[in-house]
Structures are given as structure tokens and as C-alpha cells.
Amino acid sequence: VDVVPTEFSVEESDRGSDFTAVDQDTTVNATAVIHTHKACEMQREECIYNLIPKVRVEPVKPERYRSKYDPNVQPTGTTFGVCGKTKLEGANLGSAQRYEKPASARGFGRLPAKPDPKGFIRKGERSASATAVVSKKPGKFTYSGQTRPPVVKKDDKPIMGLKSAKNFVTANAVETILAVPGYRAHAKNEPPQYMTKEDYGQVPRYLSQVKDEIERENSMIEEFVRQNHNLMEDDGRDRVEPMDERERLALVDALKSKWDHVNAKYQKLCHNVVFDTLGKVRRKETLEKELTQLEKDIQLLEKGHVVVSQNNDRY
Structure with a gap:
């Protein structure tokens, strides 16, 4: 930071005290200090002493740490490789005693010193024992069931020179002449005998089937006409029957639940003070009419004795 020297001027303070001016020697001393500070800064940046090579002190490397305990000893409380052993609480408990790993865990995570490049695992090598085809020698065939008669051996020789005195041509002709003619010969040569049939006369x-169908249709038509005639006669007089008590109670319960449902809708609509639209007015009138009709039906069914007319009249 460059400080520019200035002359100190004395001004009068509010208290009215008078101060004397600073001496000229004080100003000169301040200027000299500033120049000295600048010279020191330049000396730090560019100095001939900086050309002298500095001596580099190499740090002393300490010796490698080696534990006083055996590195082959398992950590205290480890449970690695103790499957199926009686040592359930882990290895090396209580003291640093040497404990050899089992053979199954001795080479875990370590590769052999010199791996053989030709000794790699082939495809299906591990599962060869499971998928290997077991060759069995053919055994003697044994069968206790019924067998066919033995065939003629290839070295058997039939008896040659046997002759028969039968004349097959004459014998066939005699058998054909003496044979009884069959049914086809009779049917071909004789005319059909209709009188010998079972259904003759x-x-x-098919005529019996047609007659039965006609009678069935006629009976159905007569029954239909009779029912229509009875209905026409019954229309002239009232047919009345009492309503079942269970049906009446079930109908009353259903009407009351219906009234509760409609009344809930009506109560939600009643809080409106102004019905400014035609839809609101019609909805309110419809709910009021439905509630009135339900109340009338409930009062009618609660009287106890209800008679139902088949002519759609209410009593």
C-alpha cells in the first residue's frame, strides 16, 4: 500500500482548544519508513540469495510395522469356517492361541501360486457325474406269460415225396352240386311274398304316429279355448284374495326404507331459501308428492287386514 505523505494541518475543534502544528522532522521520518518497507518487499521477490540451491532434507522412513502376534491366527470370536464343528462360540477366544483353519476354508480367496492355463473347467465337467449315462449290460430276458409255438428252425428239412390220391377238381365239383342254395338265390328267383310279413293286414x-300328433294338437287347442272362456267369465266378477301377513310386513318395511331414502334427499333440498330455477322447483314438488304417496301406502298397509284384487283395484 502506497502512503502519500501530506502536511498535517491543525483545525480548531468544537471545544475551542488550539493545537500547534506538527514538526517538519516528523513528516520526514514517516516518509523514510515507507520507502524502507518498499525496499524490503522488492528484496523478497528478487534477491541474489535466491540463486543458492537449497538443501533438501529427505524424511526418515520408519520401519514397517509388524505385529508381534502370529498372522495365521484367526481373529478373536470369528465364526468363519466352523460349520459343523463343536466350537460354537467362535475361534481364538480368551487367548491368542494358534488355530488352524479347516481344509474347506483354508484356501478361500487365494489363488494358486502358478495356475495351469490348460487346467480350466470344461463345459459340464462339474455336472458330469449327475448327467452321465450309465451303461448296463443286457441281461437275460425273462417272461412267464403265454408264448407262441416255436417256429421252424432254419436247418429243419420237411418230409419230401408225400402224395395224396384225392382228386381236388372232382371233389370241388361234387361239393358245389350238392350244396343247398342260399337266401340270395331264393330272393332272386322267387317273387316277394307279402302275405308272410309280420305286419301284413x-x-x-307312420299313420299311427300322425294320428297321435293330430289328437295332441286338438287337445291343446281345446284346453286353450277353455282357459280363454274361463278368463272372460272371470273378468265380469271381482276376484279377491287376502294378502299374506309376511308379505304385508315385508312390504311395510320396504316402504319405510324407501321413505327414509326420499326424505334424506328432501332434507338436503329444504335448506335452499330461494328456488330460482325451474329444475329446483320441480325436484322439490316431485319429492313432496313421492313422500305423500309413500305415507298413504304405509298407513294403508299398517291397518292389519289387506285384501288384494286381481283386477288391479285396491281395497
């Missing part, structure tokens, strides 16, 4: 079966 009887009504054919």
Missing part, C-alpha cells in the same frame, strides 16, 4: 306305423 295291420295299420302302418
Whole structure:
């Protein structure tokens, strides 16, 4: 920071005290201090002493730490590789005693010193024992069931020179002449005998079926006409029957639940003071009419004795 020297001037203070001016020697001393400070800064940046090579002190490397305990000893309380052993609480408990790892965990995470490049695992090598085809020698065939008769051996020789005195041509002709003619010969040479049939002189079966169908249709038509005639006669007089008590109570409960549902809708609409639209007015009138009709029906059914008319009249 450059400080520019200035002359100190004395002004009068509010108290009215008078101060004397600073001496000229004080101003000169301040200027000299500032120049000395600048010279020191320049000396730090550019100095001939900086050309002297500095001596580099190499740090002393301490010796490598080696534990006084055996590195082959398992950590205290470890449970690695103790599966199936009686040592349930872990290895090396209580003291740093040497404990050898089992053979199953001795080489865990370590590679052999010199791996063989030709000794890699082939495809299906580990599962060869499970998928290997077991070759069995063929055994003797044993069968206790019924067998066919033995065939003629290839070295058997039939008896040659046997002759028969039968004349097959004459024998066949005699058998054909003496044979009884069959049914086809009779049917071909003789005309059909209709009088010998089982259904001769009887009504054919298809005519009986047609007659039964006609009678069934006629009976259905007569029944339909009779029912229509009875309905027409019953229309002239009232047919009345009492309502079942269970049906009446169930109907009353259903009407009351219906009244509660409609009344809930009506109560939600009643808080409106102004019905400014035609839809609101019609909705309110519809709910009022429905509530009035439900109340009338409930009062009618609660009288106790209800008679139902088949002519859609209410009593």
C-alpha cells in the first residue's frame, strides 16, 4: 500500500482548544519508513540469495510395522469356517492361541501360486457325474406269460415225396352240386311274398304316429279355448284374495326404507331459501308428492287386514 505523505494541518475543534502544528522532522521520518518497507518487499521477490540451491532434507522412513502376534491366527470370536464343528462360540477366544483353519476354508480367496492355463473347467465337467449315462449290460430276458409255438428252425428239412390220391377238381365239383342254395338265390328267383310279413293286414306305423300328433294338437287347442272362456267369465266378477301377513310386513318395511331414502334427499333440498330455477322447483314438488304417496301406502298397509284384487283395484 502506497502512503502519500501530506502536511498535517491543525483545525480548531468544537471545544475551542488550539493545537500547534506538527514538526517538519516528523513528516520526514514517516516518509523514510515507507520507502524502507518498499525496499524490503522488492528484496523478497528478487534477491541474489535466491540463486543458492537449497538443501533438501529427505524424511526418515520408519520401519514397517509388524505385529508381534502370529498372522495365521484367526481373529478373536470369528465364526468363519466352523460349520459343523463343536466350537460354537467362535475361534481364538480368551487367548491368542494358534488355530488352524479347516481344509474347506483354508484356501478361500487365494489363488494358486502358478495356475495351469490348460487346467480350466470344461463345459459340464462339474455336472458330469449327475448327467452321465450309465451303461448296463443286457441281461437275460425273462417272461412267464403265454408264448407262441416255436417256429421252424432254419436247418429243419420237411418230409419230401408225400402224395395224396384225392382228386381236388372232382371233389370241388361234387361239393358245389350238392350244396343247398342260399337266401340270395331264393330272393332272386322267387317273387316277394307279402302275405308272410309280420305286419301284413295291420295299420302302418307312420299313420299311427300322425294320428297321435293330430289328437295332441286338438287337445291343446281345446284346453286353450277353455282357459280363454274361463278368463272372460272371470273378468265380469271381482276376484279377491287376502294378502299374506309376511308379505304385508315385508312390504311395510320396504316402504319405510324407501321413505327414509326420499326424505334424506328432501332434507338436503329444504335448506335452499330461494328456488330460482325451474329444475329446483320441480325436484322439490316431485319429492313432496313421492313422500305423500309413500305415507298413504304405509298407513294403508299398517291397518292389519289387506285384501288384494286381481283386477288391479285396491281395497
